[in-house]
Amino acid sequence: xxxxxxxxxxxxxxxxxxxxxxxxxxxxxxxxxxxxxxxxxxxxxxxxxxxxxxxxxxxxxxxxxxxxxxxxxxxxxxxxxxxxxxxxxxxxxxxxxxxxxxxxxxxxxxxxxxxxxxxxxxxxxxxxxxxxxxxxxxxxxxxxxxxxxxxxxxxxxxxxxxxxxxxxxxxxxxxxxxxxxxxxxxxxxxxxxxxxxxxxxxxxxxxxxxxxxxxxxxxxxxxxxxxxxxxxxxxxxxxxxxxxxxxxxxxxxxxxxxxxxxxxxxxxxxxxxxxxxxxxxxxxxxxxxxxxxxxxxxxxxxxxxxxxxxxxxxxxxxxxxxxxxxxxxxxx
Amino acid sequence: xxxxxxxxxxxxxxxxxxxxxxxxxxxxxxxxxxxxxxxxxxxxxxxxxxxxxxxxxxxxxxxxxxxxxxxxxxxxxxxxxxxxxxxxxxxxxxxxxxxxxxxxxxxxxxxxxxxxxxxxxxxxxxxxxxxxxxxxxxxxxxxxxxxxxxxxxxxxxxxxxxxxxxxxxxxxxxxxxxxxxxxxxxxxxxxxxxxxxxxxxxxxxxxxxxxxxxxxxxxxxxxxxxxxxxxxxxxxxxxxxxxxxxxxxxxxxxxxxxxxxxxxxxxxxxxxxxxxxxxxxxxxxxxxx
Amino acid sequence: xxxxxxxxxxxxxxxxxxxxxxxxxxxxxxxxxxxxxxxxxxxxxxxxxxxxxxxxxxxxxxxxxxxxxxxxxxxxxxxxxxxxxxxxxxxxxxxxxxxxxxxxxxxxxxxxxxxxxxxxxxxxxxxxxxxxxxxxxxxxxxxxxxxxxxxxxxxxxxxxxxxxxxxxxxxxxxxxxxxxxxxxxxxxxxxxxxxxxxxxxxxxxxxxxxxxxxxxxxxxxxxxxxxxxxxxxxxxxxxxxxxxxxxxxxxxxx
Numbered sequence: 001x002x003x004x005x006x007x008x009x010x011x012x013x014x015x016x017x018x019x020x021x022x023x024x025x026x027x028x029x030x031x032x033x034x035x036x037x038x039x040x041x042x043x044x045x046x047x048x049x050x051x052x053x054x055x056x057x058x059x060x061x062x063x064x065x066x067x068x069x070x071x072x073x074x075x076x077x078x079x080x081x082x083x084x085x086x087x088x089x090x091x092x093x094x095x096x097x098x099x100x101x102x103x104x105x106x107x108x109x110x111x112x113x114x115x116x117x118x119x120x121x122x123x124x125x126x127x128x129x130x131x132x133x134x135x136x137x138x139x140x141x142x143x144x145x146x147x148x149x150x151x152x153x154x155x156x157x158x159x160x161x162x163x164x165x166x167x168x169x170x171x172x173x174x175x176x177x178x179x180x181x182x183x184x185x186x187x188x189x190x191x192x193x194x195x196x197x198x199x200x201x202x203x204x205x206x207x208x209x210x211x212x213x214x215x216x217x218x219x220x221x222x223x224x225x226x227x228x229x230x231x232x233x234x235x236x237x238x239x240x241x242x243x244x245x246x247x248x249x250x251x252x253x254x255x256x257x258x259x260x261x262x263x264x265x266x267x268x269x270x271x272x273x274x275x276x277x278x279x280x281x282x283x284x285x286x287x288x289x290x291x292x293x294x295x296x297x298x299x300x301x302x303x304x305x306x307x308x309x310x311x312x313x314x315x316x317x318x319x320x321x322x323x324x325x326x327x328x329x330x331x332x
Numbered sequence: 333x334x335x336x337x338x339x340x341x342x343x344x345x346x347x348x349x350x351x352x353x354x355x356x357x358x359x360x361x362x363x364x365x366x367x368x369x370x371x372x373x374x375x376x377x378x379x380x381x382x383x384x385x386x387x388x389x390x391x392x393x394x395x396x397x398x399x400x401x402x403x404x405x406x407x408x409x410x411x412x413x414x415x416x417x418x419x420x421x422x423x424x425x426x427x428x429x430x431x432x433x434x435x436x437x438x439x440x441x442x443x444x445x446x447x448x449x450x451x452x453x454x455x456x457x458x459x460x461x462x463x464x465x466x467x468x469x470x471x472x473x474x475x476x477x478x479x480x481x482x483x484x485x486x487x488x489x490x491x492x493x494x495x496x497x498x499x500x501x502x503x504x505x506x507x508x509x510x511x512x513x514x515x516x517x518x519x520x521x522x523x524x525x526x527x528x529x530x531x532x533x534x535x536x537x538x539x540x541x542x543x544x545x546x547x548x549x550x551x552x553x554x555x556x557x558x559x560x561x562x563x564x565x566x567x568x569x570x571x572x573x574x575x576x577x578x579x580x581x582x583x584x585x586x587x588x589x590x591x592x593x594x595x596x597x598x599x600x601x602x603x604x605x606x607x608x609x610x611x612x613x614x615x616x617x618x619x620x621x
Numbered sequence: 622x623x624x625x626x627x628x629x630x631x632x633x634x635x636x637x638x639x640x641x642x643x644x645x646x647x648x649x650x651x652x653x654x655x656x657x658x659x660x661x662x663x664x665x666x667x668x669x670x671x672x673x674x675x676x677x678x679x680x681x682x683x684x685x686x687x688x689x690x691x692x693x694x695x696x697x698x699x700x701x702x703x704x705x706x707x708x709x710x711x712x713x714x715x716x717x718x719x720x721x722x723x724x725x726x727x728x729x730x731x732x733x734x735x736x737x738x739x740x741x742x743x744x745x746x747x748x749x750x751x752x753x754x755x756x757x758x759x760x761x762x763x764x765x766x767x768x769x770x771x772x773x774x775x776x777x778x779x780x781x782x783x784x785x786x787x788x789x790x791x792x793x794x795x796x797x798x799x800x801x802x803x804x805x806x807x808x809x810x811x812x813x814x815x816x817x818x819x820x821x822x823x824x825x826x827x828x829x830x831x832x833x834x835x836x837x838x839x840x841x842x843x844x845x846x847x848x849x850x851x852x853x854x855x856x857x858x859x860x861x862x863x864x865x866x867x868x869x870x871x872x873x874x875x
Contacts, residue, residue: 251429
């Protein structure tokens, strides 16, 4: 089973790299890049929400802070993108610790609502600090990543859609690798214990606050990274892209895909990026359907797509691993 | 100086509406263990109901307010029966997401049905003013405070002295014990949701003439209700009252004297600040067990 | 040699004293019983000892170290661990995962190692073996790959004890380990507790089943209304008029 898994992962990665060569449609590539950025957002959110069981609504804040930090550093201080991106990640980390320390002490629902407040405060700052962020007008003309020279003959530049696709793909794979490693590490075990029964985890010596902060920080760092990738692709950012609805969007991706699973968020991100575009016709109804879908999924299939696949008994189900506690029952 | 009192009065008015919303919210949480994030949409529906009764059916303000309250209370009963009762044993976090889904559904459904157009509930009281201690206060604002206070007293009386009220308190304290003692839990749940939604509807109807009625009007108030409840203590009626009035006043004063932009953000900042300093919330009940 | 010394331990909730000024000692290697009618404060004492509650007054010394007011995870690292009256384990995980989680506080791989070390051959394999040893010791070896929610209730109870043992404790606090068990399961539990004592682990045991208490405890401490009303050998306690009155009194009002 393990080698089948390994081979299929390899095939998928090769296919992903081959994609731009096979599919030439520019709009498709645009969607693929967006999907890649959202995969990073969804996977990072999954660490705190799916694995540690703490519902967080401030992912949009980390996304936004990462985007603005990276954009401002390259625009105002003429930093190279390749320096600005790690700086954005650090900014995300700082914000994560700032929000995490006082709020992770609280019980689940209270923590969730506090994150709503934090997301709103950050959005408000981005909106009102016009001198720094351009306020509601946003930041236009963000420079794309500067080219990297490898040796004397090869220069990688990122001003085409195709090249940016590869950039995002590499970062997405990197994120996936790191997060898988974390989930399978000792820390990952602690996360799951906290999610399943926090009082019990505490009673066997697990440092609850420490691990919650770790999970939250990891999610913040990668969300900020996604923000940077987003800013230097769309080349224009404004506070309207970093609201609580954006957080809910990512939460939906994690849930619909299957929270607390390794691949669920990937499905969710791809589906929810592609779907709205396919549903252009229904654009007015889109948000109404969103609300309905969220309710239906949480009521009938809290385990998302992954749970649906497992229930259908397909042989793939064993590849997806175990489902967390609250999601393994269908309805009640 | 005069402007200070006007801001204070405005703060008390909006604060009173917050109290009504927070009361319903905290009762629903205390008795059903549900954080009803669609509560803001209930408030919004109440406002729209009153609006349509007045503008389409020609009903006058107070009857419209009362009818809406009853209708929305009925919606609350329906919600309990159809949505919350089957979800009794679902983990809290899942229910939270479900109410968020409901909120999104209702907000956007309202946008589809009634367009994002901002409306005002027409009442004669907006143009009438009362001279009080040398200040001119809009009668509508006074009405908000007066009606809210009447309802607050009614709710307190109801919970303290009526049979159902006592049963509600019993359920809030110990659900299993209450059931063993013969209390009809489902009835209590229904009553709680009806009362909570009715209060929110009144809040929306009272505030509708002053501020704008539009599909997203419930989003920030429900969050403020939550902040109030964190400040005042989950399940605490007195805490909701003090917290609500306090928040309304602080909002108006900071908007007037510091920055307009702060008006909505101040509640969030307050909440985060308080949690930094007193992680258990003001009444110490929201830490991990 | 006292491993646990409790002096003037009190816990007040508002005006109510759940535990009011309790003193006792537990010596190394003993099995001590903590008994008393319902509501006497026994579980509250456990919660105080394990850092779930902070004492209003009093001092707790464990292994010569003052642990009063310490956080739970620090206390577990010191070697004091408890089980819960209502069995608590990680139900949706396999038994083996439960065990490995129990080892968590002992696998000191430092702050950053925490993010990598799990499947590295060297460390993990020995933990796996350690887990098998404990599972064999409590009689759960056959269940090692089963989900905890799918094993029988008394096996779940033993799993909770096994996970507690995984934290490598010096002293184990057991909260009503035999509640709801039939006679043969109770016998098994008695045997297990005896075997734990043989391993050198001290046991403090809350129990209602008097046969268990009288059978395996060297000493018994009796609480009522948050106060210690008696302490002594099983024979002494059995004959103690205050203890009898306390239990009869609670039976009358029940």
